[in-house]
Amino acid sequence: MxxxxxxxxxxxxxxxxxxxxxxxxxxxxxxxxxxxxxSEIDERTKSVEMTIEGEDLSIEDLICEIEDLGGSVHSIDSVSSGSRIV
Amino acid sequence: MxxxxxxxxxxxxxxxxxxxxxxxxxxxxxxxxxxxxxSEIDERTKSVEMTIEGEDLSIEDLICEIEDLGGSVHSIDSVSSGSRIV
Amino acid sequence: MxxxxxxxxxxxxxxxxxxxxxxxxxxxxxxxxxxxxxSEIDERTKSVEMTIEGEDLSIEDLICEIEDLGGSVHSIDSVSSGSRIV
Amino acid sequence: MxxxxxxxxxxxxxxxxxxxxxxxxxxxxxxxxxxxxxSEIDERTKSVEMTIEGEDLSIEDLICEIEDLGGSVHSIDSVSSGSRIV
Amino acid sequence: MxxxxxxxxxxxxxxxxxxxxxxxxxxxxxxxxxxxxxSEIDERTKSVEMTIEGEDLSIEDLICEIEDLGGSVHSIDSVSSGSRIV
Amino acid sequence: MxxxxxxxxxxxxxxxxxxxxxxxxxxxxxxxxxxxxxSEIDERTKSVEMTIEGEDLSIEDLICEIEDLGGSVHSIDSVSSGSRIV
Amino acid sequence: MxxxxxxxxxxxxxxxxxxxxxxxxxxxxxxxxxxxxxSEIDERTKSVEMTIEGEDLSIEDLICEIEDLGGSVHSIDSVSSGSRIV
Structure with missing residues (x-):
């Protein structure tokens, strides 16, 4: 994939x-x-939507990087895979 | 088809x-x-919409694979067939 | 036509x-x-919208086929004819 | 025109x-x-919107044909004329 | 202009x-x-929106023609001028 | 700029x-x-939205011209500058 | 980046x-x-949305310039980075 x-x-x-x-x-x-x-700014945190495109993304590496930076992935809203985006 | x-x-x-x-x-x-x-996240489950494109899709194989992975197909919302998508 | x-x-x-x-x-x-x-799922039936494109469609043959399969055409919502779709 | x-x-x-x-x-x-x-189906009649395109349409001929077929033109909603559709 | x-x-x-x-x-x-x-049909009149395109339109001539035909220009809703439509 | x-x-x-x-x-x-x-017609005045495009517009000259003609610029709603419109 | x-x-x-x-x-x-x-005009201030595109933007320089001019950046609503805008 x-x-x-x-x-x-x-x-x-x-x-x-x-x-x-x-x-x-x-x-x-x-x-x-x-x-x-x-999408929302609270006193100490921000809710953001991250759209990431690439040829062969690694969700593990991405989550790892986000958490290293202090972020917390609440949910995966959408994932597109295959030879083309549908 | x-x-x-x-x-x-x-x-x-x-x-x-x-x-x-x-x-x-x-x-x-x-x-x-x-x-x-x-589309919706519950305590133990997620409701998702899957859009799948290909040249000659087998619904049986797809449902089979989804069920093997623990998913349950509630309904087919849309199907496009023929020599081109209309 | x-x-x-x-x-x-x-x-x-x-x-x-x-x-x-x-x-x-x-x-x-x-x-x-x-x-x-x-568009709607009831206990025993489904309401569906069928969009069919072709070069010279026969409504009679289509209705015939739909009825042979157990379907019932409630209405024709739209028909496009001529040398190009307008 | x-x-x-x-x-x-x-x-x-x-x-x-x-x-x-x-x-x-x-x-x-x-x-x-x-x-x-x-657009609307009543017991004996249907309200329909007809979009007709051509190079040099004759409204008289079109109305004539529609009436010959038992239809009744309630109103002309839009007319485009000239060397190009604007 | x-x-x-x-x-x-x-x-x-x-x-x-x-x-x-x-x-x-x-x-x-x-x-x-x-x-x-x-846009609206009353007993004796119709409210219409006229969109007219050309290379060098004369509003005077257009209003003149409309009035000669029995129409009455209520307002100019939009005018585009220059070397290209913006 | x-x-x-x-x-x-x-x-x-x-x-x-x-x-x-x-x-x-x-x-x-x-x-x-x-x-x-x-956008609005009052007894003696009209509220209008003017969209002006060019290669190197002078707001001073434009306001000057508008005021010379009796208009009054209430506000600049949007300005785009640079080598391309973004 | x-x-x-x-x-x-x-x-x-x-x-x-x-x-x-x-x-x-x-x-x-x-x-x-x-x-x-x-987006909003108050007595002494204006709320504006600035969209800035470039090949390698420096947020520090941009904020610096905006503040030098008397503006105050309330928030970054969106940032796009990478080899292409997604």
Whole structure:
């Protein structure tokens, strides 16, 4: 299987910023692009939707990286795999 | 007939993950791509919509695989067949 | 006249499945593609919308086939004919 | 003037069918395509929207044909004329 | 200035028909296309929206023609001018 | 900086007309196109939205021209600048 | 990482204008385009949404410039990074 796109519902702390998350995630191997949209800002945390596209994404590596940065993946909203995104 | 696209309403357990389902389904013969969207998360189960595209899909094999993985196909929401998707 | 597209509101039994209907209809002569969307599921029946495209569709043959399979065409929602779909 | 597209609000009897109307209208000279959408079904009549495209449509001929078939044009909802549809 | 598109809110009598208006307006010099959509039908009048495109439209000539035909331009809803429609 | 697009909320008198405004604005240097949409008509004034595109727009010149014609720029709703519109 | 697009929620004073902000931001290195949309106007301030695209945006430089001009970045609504915008 080749995971081509993931949409993750993630809770991140106020620090580091969404920029830092986007920076680190898009630097990962096989990641082509990352868009992080902030959906809710609370006192100490932010709810964000992360859309990640690539040719052969590793969810384990992505979750690992997100957690290393202090984020917490609440749920996988969508996953697309195969030879093309449908 | 050649089934080109299927949209299935499926109930899956918390484990294995949607990733695993996408992985296994997109690895199947004649499957070009799979997108699984999570529509509802309950304590022990998830309601997901699976969109599967390919050149000549076998619903039997797909249902078989889904059930082997612990999922339960509630309904076929849409099926497209023929020489082109209309 | 050349009927190029038909949208039919059809009531079908639980058995045979929508797959079987799509299979049989898309195998018919002059049919290019069929999409069946399930709009309502009752205990013994399903309300479905059938979109059928082709180069010169025969409504009589289509209705005949649908009825042979146990379905009942409630209404023709839309018909497109001519040298191009408008 | 060249009328290129007409949208008509028409009341037609249950018999002949919309197929027959589409058949006859798309067979007319200068008509490229016809789409008839059923918007309301009453006991004896159907309210339909007819979209007719062609290179130089004659509304008189179209109304004449519709009335010959037992239909009644309630109103012209839209007319497009000129060297291109705007 | 070159007026490229006009959208007019016009009140027209029941007679002549929208077809006649479209006919006359699209026959005018520099008019490429006209679409008249009927938005409201009253006992003796119709409220219509006229979209007129061309390379160098003359609003004076258009209003003149509309009034000659018995119509009354209530307002100019939109005007686009320049070397391209923005 | 090169201003490529401006959307202005402008109050204009009943006279001169929106046509005159579009005429004058699209005649200005570096203006490629102007669309004026009327959003509200009061007894003596009209609220209009002006969309102006060009390669290197001068807001000062545009406001100057609008005021010379009797209009009053209430606010700049949107401005796009740079080597491409984003 | 290459930040390709940023959407910022910014509070700016009445003076300087949005034009000035767009001017200064689109003049910055690596910025391809800027669109500023005004969402709310208060007595002394404006809430604006700034969309900034470029090949390798520096959020620090952008915030620095915005603050130098008297603006205050309330939040980063969206950030896209990687080799392509997803």
């Amino acid at each position: 080749k995971v081509k796109r993931l949409v993750l519902d993630v809770l991140i702390p106020q620090d580091p910023s969404v920029l830092f998350f986007a920076d680190k995630l898009s630097d990962m191997e096989k990641v082509d692009g990352v868009t992080i949209r902030v | 050649k089934v080109k696209r299927l949209v299935l309403d499926v109930l899956i357990p918390q484990d294995p993950s949607v990733l695993f389902f996408a992985d296994k389904l997109s690895d199947m013969e004649k499957v070009d791509g799979v997108t699984i969207r999570v | 050349k009927v190029k597209r038909l949208v039919l509101d059809v009531l079908i039994p639980q058995d045979p499945s929508v797959l079987f209907f799509a299979d049989k209809l898309s195998d018919m002569e002059k049919v290019d593609g069929v999409t069946i969307r399930v | 060249k009328v290129k597209r007409l949208v008509l609000d028409v009341l037609i009897p249950q018999d002949p069918s919309v197929l027959f109307f589409a058949d006859k209208l798309s067979d007319m000279e200068k008509v490229d395509g016809v789409t008839i959408r059923v | 070159k007026v490229k598109r006009l959208v007019l809110d016009v009140l027209i009598p029941q007679d002549p028909s929208v077809l006649f208006f479209a006919d006359k307006l699209s026959d005018m010099e520099k008019v490429d296309g006209v679409t008249i959509r009927v | 090169k201003v490529k697009r401006l959307v202005l909320d402008v109050l204009i008198p009943q006279d001169p007309s929106v046509l005159f405004f579009a005429d004058k604005l699209s005649d200005m240097e570096k203006v490629d196109g102007v669309t004026i949409r009327v | 290459k930040v390709k697009r940023l959407v910022l929620d910014v509070l700016i004073p009445q003076d300087p204008s949005v034009l000035f902000f767009a001017d200064k931001l689109s003049d910055m290195e690596k910025v391809d385009g800027v669109t500023i949309r005004v």
